[in-house]
Amino acid sequence: MRAPDSLLPLRLEALSFEAGGRRIIDAVSLQIGGAGRTVILGPNGAGKSVLLRLCHGLLAPSAGRVVWNRPATGRHRQAMVFQRPVMLRRSALANVAYGLKLAGVAPREREARALRALGGLGLAHLTARSARVLSGGEQQRVALARAWALEPEVLFLDEPTANLDPQATREIEAAIANIGAAGTKIIMVTHDLGAAKRLADEIIFIHDGRVLERAGAEQFFSGPSSRAAAAFIKGELL
Amino acid sequence: METIRLALGRAAEMIAGFDPQLVQIVALSLRVSVSAVLIAALVGLPLGAAIAVSRFPGRQAVIVVLNALLGLPAVVIGLLVYLLLSRAGPLGELGILFTPAAMIVAQSILVTPIIAAFSRQAVEDAWREYEEQLNSLGASLPQAALTLLWDCRFSLLTTVLAGFGRAVAEVGTVMIVGGNIDGVTRVMTTAIALETSKGDLPLALGLGIILMSLVLALNATAHGVTELTKRRYG
Numbered sequence: 001m002r003a004p005d006s007l008l009p010l011r012l013e014a015l016s017f018e019a020g021g022r023r024i025i026d027a028v029s030l031q032i033g034g035a036g037r038t039v040i041l042g043p044n045g046a047g048k049s050v051l052l053r054l055c056h057g058l059l060a061p062s063a064g065r066v067v068w069n070r071p072a073t074g075r076h077r078q079a080m081v082f083q084r085p086v087m088l089r090r091s092a093l094a095n096v097a098y099g100l101k102l103a104g105v106a107p108r109e110r111e112a113r114a115l116r117a118l119g120g121l122g123l124a125h126l127t128a129r130s131a132r133v134l135s136g137g138e139q140q141r142v143a144l145a146r147a148w149a150l151e152p153e154v155l156f157l158d159e160p161t162a163n164l165d166p167q168a169t170r171e172i173e174a175a176i177a178n179i180g181a182a183g184t185k186i187i188m189v190t191h192d193l194g195a196a197k198r199l200a201d202e203i204i205f206i207h208d209g210r211v212l213e214r215a216g217a218e219q220f221f222s223g224p225s226s227r228a229a230a231a232f233i234k235g236e237l238l
Numbered sequence: 239m240e241t242i243r244l245a246l247g248r249a250a251e252m253i254a255g256f257d258p259q260l261v262q263i264v265a266l267s268l269r270v271s272v273s274a275v276l277i278a279a280l281v282g283l284p285l286g287a288a289i290a291v292s293r294f295p296g297r298q299a300v301i302v303v304l305n306a307l308l309g310l311p312a313v314v315i316g317l318l319v320y321l322l323l324s325r326a327g328p329l330g331e332l333g334i335l336f337t338p339a340a341m342i343v344a345q346s347i348l349v350t351p352i353i354a355a356f357s358r359q360a361v362e363d364a365w366r367e368y369e370e371q372l373n374s375l376g377a378s379l380p381q382a383a384l385t386l387l388w389d390c391r392f393s394l395l396t397t398v399l400a401g402f403g404r405a406v407a408e409v410g411t412v413m414i415v416g417g418n419i420d421g422v423t424r425v426m427t428t429a430i431a432l433e434t435s436k437g438d439l440p441l442a443l444g445l446g447i448i449l450m451s452l453v454l455a456l457n458a459t460a461h462g463v464t465e466l467t468k469r470r471y472g
Binding site for chain 1: 374
């Protein structure tokens with residue numbers, strides 16, 4: 001059980017999002033709580049990324065509500081890593097420390113915490129390097145470190161390995177697993193079946209802006225209950 | 239041809255010998271234009287960044303006006319500042335018309351739109367890339383604007399240098415509000431105009447050479463900064 005001041009569970013109440021006359025998220029109601037790694041899976045254009053942004057508060061819903069267990073909690077107990085890492089034009093260390101500064105962490109603590117986070121992601125040797133000239137995989141790990149240093153209760157990940165080679169993908173996935181094991185709730189969006197199989201404890205399958213299915217990962221992959229999910233697992237629905 | 243050759247030789251002598259009159263004119267030019275650019279940067283950079291990250295009704299109109307101000311003729315700014323500062327004008331009490339202060343004011347007005355318009359563009363491009371990430375980290379709009387200014391620092395330095403180039407090379411405003419008074423408000427451009435019309439080519443050419451070198455050096459610096467930082471910071 002989580003402490004009473006926990007952010008979780010996160011409740012989505014008839015959440016909808018429209019853009020350009022198109023309904024991208026269609027009356028989604030969900031409750032996400034507990035520990036472990038929740039993977040929001042679905043084909044391209046299903047509305048996964050939009051759903052994640054609605055949860056994180058980057059987008060405002062057209063209808064419905066996003067309700068955290070502790071509504072007054074600021075952004076800083078949740079963090080997000082994007083598909084393309086956005087690195088500031090400064091060192092890797094300064095990128096991580098920047099997030100801590102915005103979170104109101106005292107200047108004396110920032111560097112130590114940033115170094116710890118970078119070290120935890122195997123980046124201790126790169127702390128002084130300019131973040132924008134690092135490789136894609138390294139940048140994504142710096143982005144993960146920046147999010148992790150905030151010690152978030154919930155970490156949102158939007159296709160974090162979509163642009164990476166297999167080696168970098170393995171590193172990022174291992175890091176995500178570690179962060180989850182350390183007690184952070186992982187909510188990850190992907191359309192990559194492999195990533196979902198490797199990382200998910202539970203799957204939320206969405207298609208055309210609706211939740212079609214929600215199940216434990218094993219159960220989902222061995223016996224999906226919706227036809228769309230079955231087609232997606234077979235690779236017939238991209 | 240002979241006249242020009244003689245004048246060039248004499249100009250070279252003046253530069254090499256730090257001719258006092260030449261030095262004084264160059265020093266005043268630099269003082270006026272550097273001050274003006276500092277003021278313009280202090281106003282223009284935050285203004286550009288603020289417009290870049292904020293959304294308000296009429297924003298597009300503000301951007302159009304700002305971009306139009308880039309092409310504002312220097313003489314027109316000179317005229318407006320002259321009217322403001324002339325004894326009958328609203329700021330006539332200051333008594334700064336025909337002083338270097340008036341020239342600084344006029345050049346600041348000339349350069350501020352340049353710095354504001356280009357920094358607006360640079361910061362807005364960066365904002366498009368950074369917006370979600372900065373929002374996710376909980377940055378307020380002023381925090382985001384400052385972060386973006388710092389992240390664009392190298393391209394903005396180029397903009398400031400371009401602004402300085404425009405200021406130091408323009409003749410319209412300083413002529414009108416400075417009056418080209420010998421030893422008081424005579425800068426490189428106004429001196430060149432005057433000496434050429436008087437037929438005193440060596441001083442005009444000497445100043446011309448210095449002005450050209452200065453503009454060339456500015457551009458080389460801007461180019462060098464851009465290339466170096468692209469490699470080092472990405």
